[in-house]
Structure formats: C-alpha cells, structure tokens
Amino acid sequence: MRDRAGPAGAAVTVPEPAEYDFDVLVVGAGPAGSAAALEVARAGYTVALLERGPFAGSKNVYGGVVYGRVLDELIPDWSERMPVQRWVTRRQTMVLDGERSFTVDFRSQNWGREPYNGATTHRAEFDHWLAGRAEAEGATLVTSTVVTALLRTGAGRVVGVRTDRPDGDLTARVVIACDGVNSFLAKQAGLHTGLEAAHTTLGVKETLALPRATIEERFGVHGSDGVDIEILGGTGEIPGGAFVYTNRETVAVGLVLGLEGLSAAGRRPEDLLTELKEHPSVRPLVRGGEVVEYSAHLIPEGGYRSMPTLVGDGILVAGDAAAMCLAAGIWLEGVNFALGSGMYAGRAAAEAVRTGDSRRLAGYRTLLEDSFVLGDHRKLRDAPGLVLSDRMQRRYPGLICDLAEGMFTVDNPRPKPGLRRLLRRAIRRHRLRRRDLARDTLTALRTFG
Structure with a gap:
C-alpha cells in the first residue's frame, strides 16, 4: 500500500502502476463479494476482499432464504458445511386485507433432503462462513477498512481503491464493486447515476426469540424443517410486502416498504410492523416472542430496467x-x-488477468445473460411495476379475500352466487375497471407464465 492524499468521495487520478498489489480487489464481503473472491483465488490469482465491518456479515441484515442451486456450482459440499437454521419445507403465499387473509400453502419433504431447495440462515454466520471459504482458497480478507474512492489513470481506467488506512491505496488489475445498494464505487466509475426512490424499498425486520418446540408446534414442522411465508398486504396500503420465516429458536417477521409510499404516508415503519404482528393471521405465530434484533436495510427493487452498467x-x-x-x-x-453475479464476476476478472486483456471483462455480461441471474431478471422485468402498483397493493387483496369469503360463506336458503357473480360484485366494490383487471392479468401471465 502507498499513501496518497486525495479528496474522499471522488475518484483519484494516479499514474499507471508499475506493478500491482493484487490481481483483483473486491470491495464488500457480502455474498457477492465473497463469491467473487473465492472464484479469483480458486483460479490461482491474488485477491483482496475488503470489508468495512470488523468481520464479514457484521453489517448485514437478512429476511429470506438462501437457495442452493447456485451453491452447487460455487461450493459443491455446501449443504454439509453451511450454517443452516432450518431447511424450508413449507412455503406459503398469504394475502392480507383488514382482518382477513387468503393463503396458498405448499409443503414438500423433498425440500428437506438432498439436494435441498432453500434454507434459512443468519447472515452474520452465513457471510462469515462464505468469506472463510474464500480465505481457505487463498483470498486475503481485510476487515475494518473503508474504501473511500477509486483510483483511476488519466485515461480513466480503474486501477485500485483508496482506503481509510494510513497507507491507504491498493492497486489491482481489476476492481469488483460489491459495496451494496446505491454503490458509490459504481457512481465514481460513471456506471450508475443512483437508484431512484421509486425503485427502492426499505426492509425492516424483527427477530423474535421463541422456544424451539413452540415454533415447531405453531408452524406445523419438526426437526430441521422450516417455513417461509411471503405476504401481500399488511403494509398499511403502502406499496411493498411482508414476510415471516422460521429459524431454529427465533422467528423473523418484517416488512418491505416502498420509499415513496412510506414518505407520503408519514408512517413509522416500526409502527407498521407492530400492526402486522397484531393481524389475526400473524399474531398466533409470533405472540410472546422476545425481540432480540431490529434491523433495517435498503433494497433495490427496480429489477432489470434499473440496473447500472x-x-x-x-x-x-x-x-x-x-x-x-x-x-x-x-x-x-x-x-x-x-x-x-459474484461468482461470474470473479470468473470474468480471472480471465482478464490470465490473458492480460481487460476487454475480457465484457465476458461478465455474457455469463450473466446465459445464466439465471439476468435470465430471471429479464423475464420478470415487468414484475416490479405490477407488484408495486396501486391496484395490486390497495385493490386486489380485498378482491381476492372477497372472492374467498363469498365462495365459502353458506347463506342458506339463498342459492350459491357462483364465481362470476362474486367477481362482478368484488369489481364494483373495489372500484376496479375490467380493462385494468384484464391488462394486469395479461401482464401477470406474460411475466410469470
């Protein structure tokens, strides 16, 4: 490292390095960064993984499931080594409206054995484990280090980063930016203008401690089996969603809230979370739980159309x-x-180092296009606009619950109304236009079909 003074927050112009400190620098030891560092090190090149926290995972929060198929390729024996809380064998999609709910409930014991579908895990443990795998392959993990700027030559090529350490500059042939939402490194490189509020949500989560036996009784699972519940509604009509999932001895419950809607509503996310926990369909699952963690995290939800270069x-x-x-x-x-994305970035960087040709970095985009990473994002590029739309958030939960309530209400001696009559009634009640319903249905079929 060499010490060069320069303004924090702006790319710093430096001479072309005579030699490099590392072949590759990876900024951020989250899942993307550790996967990238692992791949570079596995290819036999020198790589430093820079993390601002005291250990990998110390600054990350998490509200979901790690799915295994990408890990099959990255770490073939992952299921034997990963710090798993529970294997998800039950998956629910729940729609909330007022005090009502409609739930699609699926379970499969196939998901509770090899090859496994997904698992809940604590991010502090998972990230620490993954960074450790990168270190085991030869990566150098540098913690408690804040990257403050990119280093660029006069021609504009990125050749390293500046850190907050006294001898703070590190040079490399390739830099991989895994520095999180609203990446300032991508901005400094001219690849990103910043996320719009319309494309960003705030995730808030409470982790509630409950006895293991209580969790298994309430959620209808046993042993290492777990449940993941994704929720539409329950957000105070703010665009977003909610979730509940099980760990061994804790239950995570949280909300994902659109920033624009949250600001316009003037609501506090913790108050909305309290209301969610009091919903009749959620309260029986979480009652009596002791809050052991509260966390919040910005989420980029614009999808394919909001990605930077x-x-x-x-x-x-x-x-x-x-x-x-x-x-x-x-x-x-x-x-x-x-x-x-981290795995493919690492492979593209290793190829560029191997050939000495920085143009090989363009292969990263090709790898992403040929994989699920951009394949899924491209296919589902219309999903964010549909899911976060006013109708989906404010009208359709009520319509769905109206239909279910009408179908299952026994109103003898009147004859049963039939689905078409119930649908017409629900459309009128929720002030929906049939052409909007038809358009949204077609968009959903085109997106998810």
Missing part, C-alpha cells in the same frame, strides 16, 4: 450494487443473485 474499464459491479434483487411478488430473492 455492469462493466467498466477495469471494474465490474455485482450483487446489490448492481440492483440484482428479484422482487416479483411470488419471489423475493437477493442472496442467490448476489452469489451468482
């Missing part, structure tokens, strides 16, 4: 920094896309 001269962008979070209503996934 992913490849620059000497730099790649992955994970949340690349807005790779799939918020599609049925799915709310982020960690598997972070792992995939």
Whole structure:
C-alpha cells in the first residue's frame, strides 16, 4: 500500500502502476463479494476482499432464504458445511386485507433432503462462513477498512481503491464493486447515476426469540424443517410486502416498504410492523416472542430496467450494487443473485488477468445473460411495476379475500352466487375497471407464465 492524499468521495487520478498489489480487489464481503473472491483465488490469482465491518456479515441484515442451486456450482459440499437454521419445507403465499387473509400453502419433504431447495440462515454466520471459504482458497480478507474512492489513470481506467488506512491505496488489475445498494464505487466509475426512490424499498425486520418446540408446534414442522411465508398486504396500503420465516429458536417477521409510499404516508415503519404482528393471521405465530434484533436495510427493487452498467474499464459491479434483487411478488430473492453475479464476476476478472486483456471483462455480461441471474431478471422485468402498483397493493387483496369469503360463506336458503357473480360484485366494490383487471392479468401471465 502507498499513501496518497486525495479528496474522499471522488475518484483519484494516479499514474499507471508499475506493478500491482493484487490481481483483483473486491470491495464488500457480502455474498457477492465473497463469491467473487473465492472464484479469483480458486483460479490461482491474488485477491483482496475488503470489508468495512470488523468481520464479514457484521453489517448485514437478512429476511429470506438462501437457495442452493447456485451453491452447487460455487461450493459443491455446501449443504454439509453451511450454517443452516432450518431447511424450508413449507412455503406459503398469504394475502392480507383488514382482518382477513387468503393463503396458498405448499409443503414438500423433498425440500428437506438432498439436494435441498432453500434454507434459512443468519447472515452474520452465513457471510462469515462464505468469506472463510474464500480465505481457505487463498483470498486475503481485510476487515475494518473503508474504501473511500477509486483510483483511476488519466485515461480513466480503474486501477485500485483508496482506503481509510494510513497507507491507504491498493492497486489491482481489476476492481469488483460489491459495496451494496446505491454503490458509490459504481457512481465514481460513471456506471450508475443512483437508484431512484421509486425503485427502492426499505426492509425492516424483527427477530423474535421463541422456544424451539413452540415454533415447531405453531408452524406445523419438526426437526430441521422450516417455513417461509411471503405476504401481500399488511403494509398499511403502502406499496411493498411482508414476510415471516422460521429459524431454529427465533422467528423473523418484517416488512418491505416502498420509499415513496412510506414518505407520503408519514408512517413509522416500526409502527407498521407492530400492526402486522397484531393481524389475526400473524399474531398466533409470533405472540410472546422476545425481540432480540431490529434491523433495517435498503433494497433495490427496480429489477432489470434499473440496473447500472455492469462493466467498466477495469471494474465490474455485482450483487446489490448492481440492483440484482428479484422482487416479483411470488419471489423475493437477493442472496442467490448476489452469489451468482459474484461468482461470474470473479470468473470474468480471472480471465482478464490470465490473458492480460481487460476487454475480457465484457465476458461478465455474457455469463450473466446465459445464466439465471439476468435470465430471471429479464423475464420478470415487468414484475416490479405490477407488484408495486396501486391496484395490486390497495385493490386486489380485498378482491381476492372477497372472492374467498363469498365462495365459502353458506347463506342458506339463498342459492350459491357462483364465481362470476362474486367477481362482478368484488369489481364494483373495489372500484376496479375490467380493462385494468384484464391488462394486469395479461401482464401477470406474460411475466410469470
């Protein structure tokens, strides 16, 4: 490292390095960063993984499931080594409206054995484990280090980063930015103008301690089996969603709230979370739980159309920094896309180092396009607009619950009304236009079909 003074928060112009400190620098030891560092080290090149926290995972919060198929490729024996809380064998999609709910409940014991579908895990434990795997392959993990700027040559090529350490500059042939939502490194490289509020949500979560036996009785599971519940509604009509999932001896409950809607409503997220926990369909699951953690995190939910440029001269962008979070209503996934994008960024960087040709970094985009990472995002590019729309958030939960209530209400001696009559009644009650309903149905079929 060499000490060069320069303004924090702006890219710093430096001469072309005569030699480099590392082949690759990865900024951020979340799932994307650790996957990238692991791949570079596995290829036999020198790589430093820079993390601002005291250990990998110390600053991360998490509200979902890690899915295994990308890990099959990255770490083939992951299921034997990963710090798993529970294997998800039961998956629910719940719609809330007032004091009502409609739930689709699916369970499969196939998910509770090899090859496993997904698992709940604590991010502090998971990230620490993943960074440790990168270290075991030869990566250098540097913690408690804040990256303050990119280093660029006069021609504009990224050749390293400046840190807050006294001897604070590190040089490398490639920098991989995995520095999270609203990546300032991507901005400094001219790849990102910043996320719009309309494309960003705030995730808030409470982790509630409950006895293991209580969790298993309430959620209808046993042993290492777990439950993941994704919720539409329950957000005080603010665009977003909610979730509940099980760990061994805790239950996580949280909300995902659109920033624009949250600001316009003037509501506090913790108050909305309290209301969610009091809903008749949620309260029996979480009552008596002791809050052991409260956390909040910005989430990039604009999808495919809000992604920054992913490849620059000497730099790649992955994970949340690349807005790779799939918020599609049925799915709310982020960690598997972070792992995939980091893995492919590491491979592209290693290829560029191997050949000495920085143009090979463009292969990163090709790898992403040929994989689930951009394949899923491209296919579901219309999902964020549909899921966070006013009708989906304010009208359709009531319509769905009206239909279910009408179908299951026994109103003898009157004859049963039939689905078409119930649908017409619900459309009128919720002031929906049939053409909007038809358009949204077609969009959903085109997106999810």
